[in-house]
Amino acid sequence: MSAITAPTVRGIGGGGWGQMRAKLNSARLHLFVPLTLYLLFTLVPFYWMVVFAFRPTTSHNPYPWPITLANFKVVWNVLGFGTFFENSVIVGVGVLIGLNVICAMAGYALARFKFAGRGALILILLCTQFVPGVMLLIPLFVIFRHLGLIDNLFALIIADIVFQLPLTSLLMSGFIRNVPVELEEAAMVDGCSRVRAFLSVTLPLLRPAFVAIGSFAFIGSWNNFLFALMFMSSQNHFTLPVGLDYTIGEFSVNFGALAAGGLIAAVPVVIIFAFVQKYLVQGLTFGAVKG
Amino acid sequence: MGVTQTMLEAEQRVPLGAGVGEPAKRRRKHKGWVPYAMLSPLVILIAAFVAYPVGSVVYYSFQNYNIVEPFLNGFAGWSNYSTMLHHDPLFWSSLLFTGKWVVTEVVLQLIFGMILALIMNEAFRWRGFTRAAVFAPWAVSGVLTTTIWLLLYDPQAGIVNYLSNIGLAPRGFAILADTHTVFWGAVLAELWRGVPFFAIIILADLQSIPRELIEAANCDGANAWTRFRWVVLPHLRDAVILSTLLRCVWEFNNVDLLFTLTNGGPGTETTTLPLYVARQAIDNHNFGYGAALTMAGFAILFVFSMIYLKLSKFGASTGYRS
Structure with missing residues (x-):
């Protein structure tokens, strides 16, 4: 330990x-x-x-x-789990990077600045927890259709980022607040710009925050089912949960293949979870609230 | 620290308040456009993909809007709402089932999560490994949970078959196809991945109980039960209240498991309101009516949350907790 x-x-x-x-x-x-x-x-x-x-x-x-290993061969090559896995990784990594960048900016602003509307913004961010994605399936579909993003993995990346962003921004601002502002001030006295001070002093200290938030962002997007089902129409854009659902829905379920597909979907998240679960109990409690 | 006061005091104590209660650290005064620029991606995304959609749900609910029958689209007045309230028995039965589902799930998850957290808070060998193992289903998606439990429940190949062999269940018994057992079959699967949620939250809060309190209680002759009832439980109060509320909202809204495990069936036996919405959107493309159902969902969530927070007197911490 x-x-x-x-x-x-x-x-x-x-x-x-x-x-x-x-x-x-x-x-x-x-x-x-x-x-x-x-x-x-x-x-x-x-x-x-x-x-x-x-x-x-x-x-x-x-x-x-x-x-x-016959089941895995069938699932990976014939049922297309190779493609689904690839799509899930693309979306997961896209969400991980996008979310960390955006929530680091927002978290920094919330932690280090005093500005009009700050309290209201935090309240709105908390309230978004009561407006989950399922209820917005219909309008989001319409929006993505207007943007021409239906059947495009980019739509999934955006949607996953949006629904994880409010809590991760608050979490990140908590992390940033725990980095003494004096460190940045010292760097600025030594002639760094604010941006340089942030990048070379604060950012390295935030590595655990990026790891934790990134891991949970990845798990969240890896598991997202309804958005992928609704927004992806062609089979070569399916992600793993949709692929699993597709396998379950087969006329006569091939249990060996289903289990192999399930295992492929389970192993990455369970491994990531085993490494980051201590953060959960340690104090990422609010992130956990999201489920 | 953690969940408890966050909601009310977010201004001062952003979560993960490891800096325990310290006032915002010398936040720099107004710097013109800089903070707004840094917040702009966040604000734009939330406005475009949360606020605007919520607004448009209101609009669609007054429209006939079906993307496969566009010739019928147009203003519908209150007709979606009147269909929903007067001519749709599935709306009412799905509401009833939603209530039953949410209450059963959250109560059982809370009880087992509490017990699990109390156990995991003790010191024993292999605790790190055990903790990772029992919390692992938290990271598993609804579809994967379905996959796993379909394998267990299958009348021919599942573990149920072994129960039949020793006479505990009728042979070839399909739990998910029988209206008497489908509810508990689904509840058990959802419990499997839901219990760790409460266990994690409660464990985090348990670890923040000052040792002196426990020692003082012991000096006063408290036994395990009185210690739990009068020291531990008051300490957990706010965390439990808030996480229960959020879990209710989550269980209300999360349809992945029922969507894939029972598909709302057999018949419409296990259709929750959000599952009904998802079906309208995905299968029927009936966006207008789906939007009206969504509005009903919002209204119920809002009223429920207000009543719950009022009744639970959230934030009225007792005792030592400042």
Whole structure:
């Protein structure tokens, strides 16, 4: 555990630790029985998908043996998951970069300047949380059609950025505020312009913020389904969630292929999540609120 | 820190307020156009893709607007609304189901999330790994959740089949095709990825409880329950209230899972209002009527949020929390 996670003995268990050690066994049992049950509830579904993905479609074993990659070959080459994966990566990276740039600018303005309308803007940003994308499917479709962006991955990048932007801007301004303004002022005294001071002093210190926000932006856009379903019409512009839905909707579902496709969609986000989940518990709570 | 006071005190305490409550740090005075220029991409995007669409939903709801039948398009007056209120039983049944779905999901997620957070707040070996494992479904999309649970629920190939083998379920039982079981089948799948949300928020807040409070409670002879009831719970109050509200809104609006898992069926058994909107938009291209349904959704969300915040007396923190 790095310094970022909480000290191990803290919170409600912390105080009672002396007593707890005395009755260690019973206390541990209260802990481990529900935890084990919950772990099973979480992991069995993942395991089941792995089993389906790696065993031959004819097999009924509850374990992935004999092991085969045939399902992945079908999914990647025949069903087009290679293309879907590529599209998801393009959109995810586009959102990650665009969102970080825009929210760094906005966050800097919110954190370092006093200006008319600042309070109102923050309130509006919070209120957008009550206006989610599903309800705006129809008008957004009309707008993107006017812009000629239907069936264009760029529409997805814009829509994903827009709906993540309000909270990430607030988060970023929190991060920036934690960087002492004196550092920038010192650089400016030494002859840097404001822009130069920001780029060479503050920006490097914000690396964890960019990593955290970028990761969650990527996960969010990777998982977005309805926008992609609504705005993309040709199969070579589908993203992974749409591809999965397409596979589910097949006349007779090929479970091996479905599981392999699911695994392809799951692995990147689960790996990213495993690395950044500590930020969530540490204090990115408000970002998590978005779900 | 964290969720709690953010909404009300966003001015002073932008989230992640790791700088705990410090007043805005010597924010520079008005600098003319500079902050506005830096904010312009944000403001333009929000105006063009959130504010304008919200406005246009109002406009469309008074129009006949169907992109596959453009010859019928034109001003419709209140007809979309009167169809919705008087001639559309699916509107009312979807409202009823939405309420049932949101309440069931949020209550169960909150209870299990709370328990999970309390457990994860204890010190034990492999905690880092365990935490990553139990929180992982949070990162999983609705469609992927559907994929995974379809594999579990399939009457021939799923885990359900093993339950039949030991006599716990009838053979070849299709959970998602039976009107009696489809609700709980969907609830379980959504719980799987929803519980980590509350667990993460509550765990973050648990870790901000000052140790001295717990120690003081122990000195006064508190047992595990009284400690939870009178120290931990009051501390969590605002975080729980706010995250519950946001979760209700989220569960109300998020249609990915039901859209793909049950498709609102069997029949229209599991159609929520937003799912109905999505169907109107995606399948029927009936934008005018879909816009009227969307307006109903906005109105319900707004009224619900106001009543909820009023009833919960949000921000009226008790006790030590300043």
